[in-house]
Amino acid sequence: xxxxxxxxxxxxxxxxxxxxxxxxxxxxxxxxxxxxxxxxxxxxxxxxxxxxxxxxxxxxxxxxxxxxxxxxxxxxxxxxxxxxxxxxxxxxxxxxxxxxxxxxxxxxxxxxxxxxxxxxxxxxxxxxxxxxxxxxxxxxxxxxxxxxxxxxxxxxxxxxxxxxxxxxxxxxxxxxxxxxxxxxxxxxxxxxxxxxxxxxxxxxxxxxxxxxxxxxxxxxxxxxxxxxxxxxxxxxxxxxxxxxxxxxxxxxxxxxxxxxxxxxxxxxxxx
Numbered sequence: 659x660x661x662x663x664x665x666x667x668x669x670x671x672x673x674x675x676x677x678x679x680x681x682x683x684x685x686x687x688x689x690x691x692x693x694x695x696x697x698x699x700x701x702x703x704x705x706x707x708x709x710x711x712x713x714x715x716x717x718x719x720x721x722x723x724x725x726x727x728x729x730x731x732x733x734x735x736x737x738x739x740x741x742x743x744x745x746x747x748x749x750x751x752x753x754x755x756x757x758x759x760x761x762x763x764x765x766x767x768x769x770x771x772x773x774x775x776x777x778x779x780x781x782x783x784x785x786x787x788x789x790x791x792x793x794x795x796x797x798x799x800x801x802x803x804x805x806x807x808x809x810x811x812x813x814x815x816x817x818x819x820x821x822x823x824x825x826x827x828x829x830x831x832x833x834x835x836x837x838x839x840x841x842x843x844x845x846x847x848x849x850x851x852x853x854x855x856x857x858x859x860x861x862x863x864x865x866x867x868x869x870x871x872x873x874x875x876x877x878x879x880x881x882x883x884x885x886x887x888x889x890x891x892x893x894x895x896x897x898x899x900x901x902x903x904x905x906x907x908x909x910x911x912x913x914x915x916x917x918x919x920x921x922x923x924x925x926x927x928x929x
Contacts, residue, residue, distance in 0.1 A: 661692060662692075663692050663693065663694055664691075664692060664693040664694075664716040664717075664909075665693070665694055665696070665713065665714060665715050665716060666682060666693055666694070666695040666696075666715060666716055666717045666718060666719075666909055667695065667696050667697070667698045667710075667713070667715050667717075667718045667719075668695070668696075668697055668698065668718065668719045668720070668721060669698050669700040669706060669709075669710075669718055669719070669720045669721070669724055669728070670697075670699065670700065670720070670721035670722060670723075670724065671699055671700055671701055671722075671723060671724070672699065673697045673698065673699045673700075673721065674697070674699075676697055676721065677874075677875070677898070677925075677926050677928075678695070678697075678719055678721075678898075678902060679695045679696055679697055680925045680926065680928050681898075681899070681902050681922045681923075681925045681926040682695035682719075682902065682905075682906060682909075682922070682925075683695050683925065684921045684922050684924060684925025684926075685902075685903075685906045685910075685914070685918055685919075685921060685922045685925070686910075687921070688917065688918045688921035688922075689910065689912075689918055691910055693716070693909065693910070698713075698718075700724060703723065703724040703726075703727025703728070704727055704731065706720070706724055706727055706728050706731050706748075707731040707732065707733075707755050710748055710750070710755060711750070711753070711755070714750075715748075715750060716749075716750050716909065717747070717748060717749050717750065717905070717908065717909040718747070718748040719746055719747055719748075719902075719905055720745060720746050720747070720748065721746065722784075722785075722844070725744035725745060725746055725785035725786075726743065726744050726785055728744075728745045728746070728748065728757060729742075729743050729744050729745045729757060731755070732745060732748065732755045732756065732757035733754040733755045733756065734754065734755075734756050734757065735756075735757045735758075736756060736757070736758055737758055737759065738759060738762050738789075738792060738793065738796065739757060739758055739759035739762075741792055741817070742759050742762065742785075742788045742789050742792055743788065743813070744759060744785035744788050744789060745757035745758060745759050746758075746759055746760060746761050746785075746789075746901065746905070747759070747760050747904075747905045747908055749908050749909070758904075758905075758908060759789050760900075760901040760902075760904035760905050760908075761785075761786055761789040761790070761897070761901050762789040762790065762792060762793035762796075763793065763900070763901070763904060764897045764898070764899075764900035764901030764902075764903075764904060765789065765790050765793055765872075765897050765900075765901075766793050766794075766797060767896070767897075767900040768870070768892070768894075768896035768897040768900055769838065769868075769870060769892075771892065771896070772838065772867070772868045772870075772890065772892070775799060775837045775838045775868065776799065776800060776837055777799070777800040777801075777802075777835070777836045777837050777838070778794055778799060778800065778801045778802070778836060778837065778838045778839075778840060779801075779802050779804060779836040779838070779839045779840070779862060779866075780794075780801055780802065780803045780804065780840045780842060781804050781805075781839070781840065781841045781842060781843055781853040781854055782803075782805060782841065782842035782843035782853065783803055783805035783810035783811060783813070783814065783821070784810070784842065784843070786842045786872055787803060787805075787842040788813060788814075790840060790842060791803055791814060791817070791819050792817065792819075795817065795818075795819060800820075801819055801820070802819075802820040802821065802822070802831070802834070802836070803819055803820065803821035803822070804821070804822055804823075804824065804827050804854065805821070805822075805823060805824075806823065806824055806854070807823055808823045808826075811823065824854060824855065824858075827858075828858065835865035835866070836862065836865070836866050837866060837867050837868060838866065838867065838868040838869070838870060839859075839862055839863070839866050839868070839869050839870075839884070839889075840869075840870045840871075840872070841853045841869075841870070841871045841872060841873070841878070841880045842872050844873070845878070845879075845880065846871065846873055846876075846878030846879050846880055846881075847873045847878070850879050851879065852879050852880055852883065853880055856883070859880070859883060859884075860883070860887065863883070863884055863887035863888075863889055864887065866884075866889055867889060867890060868889055868890050868891070868892070869881060869884030869885075869889045869890075869891045869892075870891075870892050870893075870894075871891075871892075871893050871894055872894040872897060873893060873894055874893050874894035874895040874897070874898050875893065875895065876893065877891075877893070878893070881893060895926065898926065899919070899922060899923050899926060902922060902926075903918075903919050903922060906918075906922065
């Protein structure tokens with residue numbers, strides 16, 4: 659009797675736009691692994707653990723807005739995710755929900771192509787920003803977080819990370835120079851907004867070398883402005899791929915070689 663197909667899923671709301679299924683399924687195909695990966699729109703983040711177990715999912719990825727709920731509901735959280743307090747990967751280990759965050763290492767690998775980066779300005783303060791900020795801090799790269807409002811900055815203060823609201827930043831930090839500016843907000847995903855004031859960005863871009871946007875598959879207004887100002891730019895495709903490859907290794911319990919990760923990249927690029 660053939661072994662039953664393992665089920666994997668991405669939880670999000672919205673989730674229709676996600677390209678994770680085509681990336682992960684391309685990986686399964688390339689490995690000849692008996693798995694299927696689908697989308698699951700989840701309305702209430704608090705139900706994530708019971709939904710995961712009731713559907714007999716072997717593994718899941720978690721996207722906006724459920725990463726913090728997923729952290730709170732897991733049976734066990736491993737690695738840097740314990741500090742990030744947000745997770746993007748679930749594994750079913752004998753009925754226990756084990757959680758990881760692959761965004762952090764995925765981001766670090768994605769910015770390797772820029773070469774040496776000493777200081778980073780990170781725009782936004784959500785789950786993705788937390789992962790990126792702590793990953794940079796762990797790698798001794800100076801990181802400053804800039805968010806519209808003061809409210810979400812508590813986490814970063816507690817972790818000893820420089821952080822400012824727009825207002826305070828304008829007053830205190832205007833002259834500071836950063837190698838890399840990162841947009842972790844959803845500005846530009848479905849609209850033509852910039853993640854912060856245009857004039858401020860222009861000033862920051864004057865001395866920066868690189869700009870990275872976590873949004874993938876398009877040149878956002880943020881990246882377009884950075885390019886106009888002569889910066890080397892990169893969208894979130896590599897981050898999505900690398901965090902996906904790491905999740906895939908947890909799913910399949912095996913290391914992924916170049917052939918599989920290239921198949922996953924091709925899957926990601928399919929329209």
